[in-house]
Amino acid sequence: MNELVRMTVVLTGLATIAGGVLAAVHSGTADRIAAQQLEYVKGPAIRSIMAATTNNPLEDSFQLSIGEEEKTVFIGSLASGGTAVAFEEFGRGFGGDIGVMVGINMETETILGTAVTVHSETPGLGAKAKNDRSFTSQFEGLPVSATVAVTQDGGQIDAISGATTTSRAVCEAIAQALERYQMLHADLQKTVN
Amino acid sequence: MAKTLKQEFTKGLWKDLPPFRLVLGLCPVLGVTTTMENGLGMGVATTFVLCGSNLLVSLLRQAIPPRVRIACFVIIIAAFVTVVELLMQAYTYPLYLKLGVFIPLIVVNCIVLGRAEAFAYKNKVSSSVADALGIGIGFTLSLSLLGSLRELLGNGSLTIWGDLSYSIIDVVPSFQPFTFATQAPGAFVCLGLMLCIINLIGK
Numbered sequence: 001m002n003e004l005v006r007m008t009v010v011l012t013g014l015a016t017i018a019g020g021v022l023a024a025v026h027s028g029t030a031d032r033i034a035a036q037q038l039e040y041v042k043g044p045a046i047r048s049i050m051a052a053t054t055n056n057p058l059e060d061s062f063q064l065s066i067g068e069e070e071k072t073v074f075i076g077s078l079a080s081g082g083t084a085v086a087f088e089e090f091g092r093g094f095g096g097d098i099g100v101m102v103g104i105n106m107e108t109e110t111i112l113g114t115a116v117t118v119h120s121e122t123p124g125l126g127a128k129a130k131n132d133r134s135f136t137s138q139f140e141g142l143p144v145s146a147t148v149a150v151t152q153d154g155g156q157i158d159a160i161s162g163a164t165t166t167s168r169a170v171c172e173a174i175a176q177a178l179e180r181y182q183m184l185h186a187d188l189q190k191t192v193n
Numbered sequence: 194m195a196k197t198l199k200q201e202f203t204k205g206l207w208k209d210l211p212p213f214r215l216v217l218g219l220c221p222v223l224g225v226t227t228t229m230e231n232g233l234g235m236g237v238a239t240t241f242v243l244c245g246s247n248l249l250v251s252l253l254r255q256a257i258p259p260r261v262r263i264a265c266f267v268i269i270i271a272a273f274v275t276v277v278e279l280l281m282q283a284y285t286y287p288l289y290l291k292l293g294v295f296i297p298l299i300v301v302n303c304i305v306l307g308r309a310e311a312f313a314y315k316n317k318v319s320s321s322v323a324d325a326l327g328i329g330i331g332f333t334l335s336l337s338l339l340g341s342l343r344e345l346l347g348n349g350s351l352t353i354w355g356d357l358s359y360s361i362i363d364v365v366p367s368f369q370p371f372t373f374a375t376q377a378p379g380a381f382v383c384l385g386l387m388l389c390i391i392n393l394i395g396k
Contacts, residue, residue, distance in 0.1 A: 010257060
């Protein structure tokens, strides 16, 4: 009985201390990790979408709360004088969530560009969604009112062959971004101007 | 007969050199040694976990009841691995992206659990830390060595850290990179060659 108590106490104590230490390290590094992700994951995506902006979208961003969610919206000034916004949405892919950064030109109300940020899809198949231009270029120029879906689901996007689930997930993320853009249009307009 | 601290330290560098002499912890050895930098990063991360877990296990060896010792070791090791993972995300993000799932997998690295069970639980703190440092540095050197061999053969270059890199083409202009060495089957072949050389020397 005595030994049983001792085992329980030691294990519980160790687990509690470990949990406390981890929580402290986690909250201590959270800001730096977010900054690193901005630099190495979201940064390249933003730069590829907003290559032609006159400002640095990574520095011009603001937080927008949607319900309970906090979203970072990146703002780019276009050479034409208009403004573009970009934010990240997620779709459910084959190997987990796929993050897609969606850039929208607020002047023409069309998609400026999209870029996959995080994914864990099969290399050579679903992973093509990140770099295959013939797939990613299909989204550019679509109006924000468009229904984004793969052709199998009655949409206009040709899926990557062998990776329909991934293509669907990307479409799902982009469709959600467009929906959210329309919902928040007034808010965005106010903040940007 | 107690050994000196120096003996505890140096045994990890040759006699008990983890991947090549004991042939332990081969999962990261095969998985991450595509370049020298990856091998070095993985080795340093493992060394940190090894030192931390050996230190704590040795400190708490009177308090940990024998029947739940493995569970206690796993909690300690898992905590250190998570700390390493968070620190790598915060400070060396590109390396973290490359090493990926192998960092959390340090938890199941048999070297770490092996040292806790076979050494730290039975020895005093100073020798446990010396043992961890020796084994860790031996592991790091082995990974770096295998990583540089594979990188040299496969890419014809050697990246020490960041932008500091050398190309074999500068020395031997007719060198053709042998991509096979950086792929998974190449890992087995290179490891086999290393084991062969180490065994020849050790004879």
